[in-house]
Amino acid sequence: MVPGMVAEEKVAMKELSEIISGIKPVDPKWLERAAERQNCLTKPPQSLGQLEDIACRIAAIQETLSPRVDRKLITVFAGDHGITEEAVSPYPSEVTAQMVANFLRGGAAINAVAKTVGAELIIVNAGVAHPIPPVSPLNDHIRSIQKPVRSGTRNFTRDPALTAEEAFSALLLGYDVACQAKRDGVNLIGMGEMGIGNSTSASAIAAALTGSPASAVTGRGTGIDDETRARKLAVVDKGVKLHAFGPDRPFQVLHALGGLELAGLTGLCLGAAVNRIAIICDGFIASASAAVAVTISPAVSDYLFAGHLSTEPGHAIVLEFLGKKPLLQLKMRLGEGTGAALAMAVIDAAVRTFVEMATFESAGVSNKQELSQKANS
Amino acid sequence: MVPGMVAEEKVAMKELSEIISGIKPVDPKWLERAAERQNCLTKPPQSLGQLEDIACRIAAIQETLSPRVDRKLITVFAGDHGITEEAVSPYPSEVTAQMVANFLRGGAAINAVAKTVGAELIIVNAGVAHPIPPVSPLNDHIRSIQKPVRSGTRNFTRDPALTAEEAFSALLLGYDVACQAKRDGVNLIGMGEMGIGNSTSASAIAAALTGSPASAVTGRGTGIDDETRARKLAVVDKGVKLHAFGPDRPFQVLHALGGLELAGLTGLCLGAAVNRIAIICDGFIASASAAVAVTISPAVSDYLFAGHLSTEPGHAIVLEFLGKKPLLQLKMRLGEGTGAALAMAVIDAAVRTFVEMATFESAGVSNKQELSQKANS
Numbered sequence A, B: 001m002v003p004g005m006v007a008e009e010k011v012a013m014k015e016l017s018e019i020i021s022g023i024k025p026v027d028p029k030w031l032e033r034a035a036e037r038q039n040c041l042t043k044p045p046q047s048l049g050q051l052e053d054i055a056c057r058i059a060a061i062q063e064t065l066s067p068r069v070d071r072k073l074i075t076v077f078a079g080d081h082g083i084t085e086e087a088v089s090p091y092p093s094e095v096t097a098q099m100v101a102n103f104l105r106g107g108a109a110i111n112a113v114a115k116t117v118g119a120e121l122i123i124v125n126a127g128v129a130h131p132i133p134p135v136s137p138l139n140d141h142i143r144s145i146q147k148p149v150r151s152g153t154r155n156f157t158r159d160p161a162l163t164a165e166e167a168f169s170a171l172l173l174g175y176d177v178a179c180q181a182k183r184d185g186v187n188l189i190g191m192g193e194m195g196i197g198n199s200t201s202a203s204a205i206a207a208a209l210t211g212s213p214a215s216a217v218t219g220r221g222t223g224i225d226d227e228t229r230a231r232k233l234a235v236v237d238k239g240v241k242l243h244a245f246g247p248d249r250p251f252q253v254l255h256a257l258g259g260l261e262l263a264g265l266t267g268l269c270l271g272a273a274v275n276r277i278a279i280i281c282d283g284f285i286a287s288a289s290a291a292v293a294v295t296i297s298p299a300v301s302d303y304l305f306a307g308h309l310s311t312e313p314g315h316a317i318v319l320e321f322l323g324k325k326p327l328l329q330l331k332m333r334l335g336e337g338t339g340a341a342l343a344m345a346v347i348d349a350a351v352r353t354f355v356e357m358a359t360f361e362s363a364g365v366s367n368k369q370e371l372s373q374k375a376n377s
Helices: A009-021 A028-040 A051-062 A081-086 A094-103 A109-117 A163-183 A198-210 A225-242 A250-257 A260-274 A285-294 A300-303 A313-322 A339-354 A368-376 B009-020 B026-038 B050-062 B082-086 B094-104 B108-117 B164-182 B198-210 B224-244 B250-258 B258-276 B283-294 B298-303 B313-323 B336-354 B368-376
Strands: A072-079 A119-127 A142-146 A188-194 A276-282 A304-306 B072-079 B118-127 B142-146 B190-195 B278-281 B304-306
Touching: A009 A051, A009 A163, A009 A250, A009 A260, A028 A051, A028 A339, A028 B108, A051 A276, A051 A300, A051 A339, A051 B072, A051 B082, A072 A094, A072 A109, A072 A142, A072 A163, A072 A260, A072 B009, A081 A198, A081 A225, A094 A119, A094 A142, A094 A188, A109 A119, A109 A339, A109 B336, A119 A260, A119 B009, A119 B072, A163 A250, A163 A260, A188 A260, A198 A225, A198 A250, A198 A285, A225 A250, A225 A368, A260 A276, A260 A285, A260 A300, A260 B108, A276 A285, A285 A300, A285 A304, A285 A313, A285 B258, A300 A304, A304 A313, A339 B108, A339 B336, B009 B164, B009 B190, B009 B250, B009 B258, B026 B050, B026 B336, B050 B164, B050 B278, B050 B298, B050 B336, B072 B094, B072 B108, B072 B164, B072 B336, B082 B198, B082 B224, B094 B118, B094 B142, B094 B190, B108 B118, B108 B336, B118 B164, B118 B258, B164 B258, B190 B258, B190 B336, B198 B224, B198 B250, B198 B258, B198 B283, B198 B313, B224 B250, B250 B258, B250 B283, B258 B278, B258 B283, B258 B298, B278 B283, B278 B336, B283 B298, B283 B304, B298 B304, B304 B313
Parallel strands: A072 A119, A072 A188, A119 A142, A188 A276, A276 A304, B072 B118, B072 B190, B118 B142, B190 B278, B278 B304
Antiparallel strands: none
């Protein structure tokens, strides 16, 4: 236990260590078994490229040579940020609530992308500051969880954004979503978020965890001008220096700098790993949340896929920190889980080819190895 | 008309010019109208990256702000190659026929990927040299067209691979598939191919069209060793020099060096453009076929998307020649249309977001521009 911790922080750390104890890395033997199957399928060896590695990892996560990713879930965590007081975003925080209503009504980008890949959608209000405009009727395919931990975070240039207790409550919210998903039979989860100001929070977390300067991890978010970006950079720098936590104390980084939706996503990652469900990062903000989870428990990495590479400059830095190669590079920078959702199609194709393809033997197709053996005999 | 042409070549060129006369570039006004709509949707401007450009182009192709890509078709053209006499592939040409049976039975990679994206599948025998092993029962979702123009091509290091008449017959086969697709309501086509030896043919076409040396466009295909690759490179070089056609005579490049399945795909591209259907390139071989089509009629480019970047070294060169940026980069190198099929998910998401998303006004979400106007007023 780190000296100087307050009582509530000690409780959070104890409960967190119980969660962590349930996370096991995948067994390399399953990776080997899956790779053997790949080499029997009717295709030149390795010709499906990254799809082959993806399928092997999903097989190892699910511990079967017949893995499935047919129950897909996108979770969009929403929260507001006290840091918007510093005028770091061109949009007012009211937009977070307005966009939550847009998600529930089915009118946002994530609704369209989720439909494309056949994923269900859960919108989790982890701490939206303004009232969500009424939506009726609710779309059948979208579930709503309204459990705001508090009305947005505090301004992290003055105070910790969240207390340890608040951050842990938000984290548990995400953890519980993953556990419920397991009970529902979900086998692939995508991480999404919405929160005006949350790229500022993600930049501060990325700087604190990776040790990168604020300038390297602070971008234009929804599209800010030079003046606003300079202000955002100063804010990130100030926050990181004020709280002075590093990768040795990832939970403290999260509660001092992070948003409620980011803490929710960190908990979602931990919960996915505990429940052996593959989980896909979205853009910069989701990846910063995943980086906290992986720093808390490195075995989480085995369950985590990088959905895409955002144009937000900090994203590449966080993905490098995570050691992950993004599945898509389409210059997207929207968040909401759009990149994670689209990457589900890649993972789906990877798993389907692995499970459904014929072997050289079953299809009566001549294999290269077999031929060279014949030639040598 | 080029002097020295034989009579049958003149006939083919005349019929080809009739096809070409039906191809119109997309109207830039539709691109502008679509871009205006993108800016009204509930997302920061340009935040969907390449998806936004894709949707605008599909809108311009279909000349509507409500485009659809809900009828997807993957076409796999199969053919054999006389050049396999030169031992350029580790697999015997029997594998082409065996794989066609595997496609019809539903056991190949393309079957699994087509299912992932909800695409229908047509397998076109444009010139398979060996008997297709019997398949029964035929899978309901897969159609088979058995119209081989001839039993594989000739060895292009000695003779033209095809006569002009044969090449044009194969081209028409593809053209007709696109016209039938239009009648069936198909609104997105993916190009796929199967043919032992066809990466050698594609390398020769790529060298002839782009002027690149054989060494730059000749790769390892299904996975050949150094010795076989050296032989393949010499074969490509010999063929290109023997027939000596360049980008000013693309149809002649195709019939001298190309395969029956490549000619089919060239015709498919021309037919897609005539019928205003968006068409997606697959890997190196499909892209070489598309390069012939675009060189024959540059407006074809407006209808063409690059599905993915293969690890085959010539592919990047052909895509650069085409001026296309690939949608996916997953180190795939299988062909069969697998990369084109997977890219359909990206195009689907692009079109769905464009059509289904709410506008700032309809969703009651505050827009950035509106706010800055308020601030200035």
